[in-house]
Amino acid sequence: MHSQKKYTPQFSFEFFPPKTAEGEKKLRVTRDELAKLNPKYFSVTFGAGGSTRQGTIDTVLEIQQAGLSAAPHLSCIGSTKENISKILNLYRENNINRIVALRGDMPSGMQETGEFRYANELVEFIRKESGDHFDIEVAAYPETHPQAHDAQSDLVNFKRKVDAGANSAITQYFYNIDAYFMFLESCEKAGIDLPVIPGIMPITNYTQLARFSDMCGAEIPRWLRKHLQGFGDDRESIKAFGEEVVTRMCEKLLAAGVPGLHFYTMNQSAPSKAIWNNLGIKTSNK
Numbered sequence: 001m002h003s004q005k006k007y008t009p010q011f012s013f014e015f016f017p018p019k020t021a022e023g024e025k026k027l028r029v030t031r032d033e034l035a036k037l038n039p040k041y042f043s044v045t046f047g048a049g050g051s052t053r054q055g056t057i058d059t060v061l062e063i064q065q066a067g068l069s070a071a072p073h074l075s076c077i078g079s080t081k082e083n084i085s086k087i088l089n090l091y092r093e094n095n096i097n098r099i100v101a102l103r104g105d106m107p108s109g110m111q112e113t114g115e116f117r118y119a120n121e122l123v124e125f126i127r128k129e130s131g132d133h134f135d136i137e138v139a140a141y142p143e144t145h146p147q148a149h150d151a152q153s154d155l156v157n158f159k160r161k162v163d164a165g166a167n168s169a170i171t172q173y174f175y176n177i178d179a180y181f182m183f184l185e186s187c188e189k190a191g192i193d194l195p196v197i198p199g200i201m202p203i204t205n206y207t208q209l210a211r212f213s214d215m216c217g218a219e220i221p222r223w224l225r226k227h228l229q230g231f232g233d234d235r236e237s238i239k240a241f242g243e244e245v246v247t248r249m250c251e252k253l254l255a256a257g258v259p260g261l262h263f264y265t266m267n268q269s270a271p272s273k274a275i276w277n278n279l280g281i282k283t284s285n286k
């Protein structure tokens with residue numbers, strides 16, 4: 001089994017920018033709860049085409065102002081170089097030194113009028129504009145990006161982002177651990193040498209998870225789907241079973257020496273915290 005033992009594991013949590021005042025209040029509580037675990041950083045998603053631009057910026061700056069470390073996502077599709085440049089400057093002025101650089105997906109109905117086609121072009125642009133100021137994280141797809149023709153061409157495209165200057169990668173979530181380890185082996189064979197941090201999606205709601213997974217091409221294995229479907233509307237059983245499955249997967253990943261875990265929190269603290277506590281993670285990470 002492949003391992004990445006040379007890296008010190010880092011742990012991070014992902015939020016999306018809230019759309020309402022109530023959501024903002026809830027996110028503050030979530031953030032403060034998760035901050036007690038001392039993660040390396042909190043990342044905040046960014047809607048492609050700039051659809052959450054201000055919400056992302058506000059959320060990120062609030063995290064920094066609370067004395068925590070924020071890593072904004074930046075999606076380039078539908079954006080101009082001028083717009084991206086302004087956002088990079090704002091982040092630099094606010095001592096933000098980590099960015100998750102993405103292509104993004106255009107919201108339906110929005111025209112693709114931007115100056116970037118793929119994430120590797122964004123990574124290149126960030127390096128050109130800001131030198132080594134930012135640590136750049138990019139997305140990786142152990143089960144292959146849904147628009148890619150095949151795994152091999154997707155890997156070639158992943159390498160473009162690495163060669164353009166990415167420091168590390170975060171994966172799309174998966175429940176099939178072999179896909180992740182196979183991906184690492186393919187990376188090694190292709191001369192890709194950077195930490196590939198597993199993205200972890202806690203399971204709390206089957207219908208929502210199934211919908212997301214269809215959209216982003218993450219597979220819910222048949223055995224897992226059948227268990228979750230069998231619980232029907234019994235949310236507590238879904239949560240308990242989901243917690244056990246994801247905890248076991250994380251245990252195996254950590255035992256194999258993964259470079260960290262990135263939790264997709266969906267702006268909730270309890271599911272990620274439960275897994276974290278089960279794993280007995282002690283951070284260190286600042």
Ligand code: FAD
Pocket residue numbers: 044045046047048073074075100101102103104105117118119120138139140145146147148149153154155157158160161170171172173199
């Ligand atoms: P790319 O790396 O550009 O790849 C997209 C597709 O194009 C792939 O099929 C790839 O094989 C192909 N490709 C790449 N480069 C080339 C090239 N040079 N020539 C030809 N083909 C190429 N979305 C958001 O909108 N906001 C977010 O905040 C956000 N955060 C995310 C965080 C993580 C950790 C992950 C895993 C995904 C996130 N996404 C987010 C979703 C992501 O934007 C979508 O999966 C999107 O479809 C692809 O983005 P990417 O950066 O991986 O694109």
